[in-house]
Amino acid sequence: MVKYATDPVTMGPLNQLKAWIYGEDNLSLFGMAKGIEFWEFLNINPKYQKSFNEAMACDSKMINLALRSCGLVFEGLESIVDVGGGIGTTAKIISEAFPKLKCIVFDLPQVVENLLATNNLSFVGGDMFKSIPKAHAVLLKVHVYI
Known part of the structure; x- marks a missing residue:
């Protein structure tokens, strides 16, 4: 499982934050740093896609608490x-x-x-x-x- 908070592939783009803010590209921060947009990256990297989907599922479990009331x-x-x-x-x-x-x-x-x-x-x-x-x-x- 990929740990997004410590994985250099997913967190490395933060090192390019200043260049991205001052740049004029229409790319996302991930796209600028990696040369490929995040969704495209997930599409060709099943390990990251699986981990991303699991992370989003964990976040979604909070809806269960909201539904009670x-x-x-x-x-x-x-x-x-x-x-x-x-x-x-x-x-x-x-x-x-x-x-x-x-x-x-x-x-x-x-x-x-x-x-x-x-x-x-x-x-x-x-x-x-x-x-x-x-x-x-x-x-x-x-x-x-x-």
């Missing part, structure tokens, strides 16, 4: 799409807590291609910058990547 948020909804939902940790928690709610996990095809659907949980691969599956609500958690 915020069930009204989903009242009246028939469907929800979790954009950038990774391996579906958040959507699984929601779909189990609200079995009548249709949950769609939408992420890059290589992230969702081998994930198993359930009665009210499905996985769709695509590019959120081109289109997003239709639903009554959209869940989009924001994370900062270097």
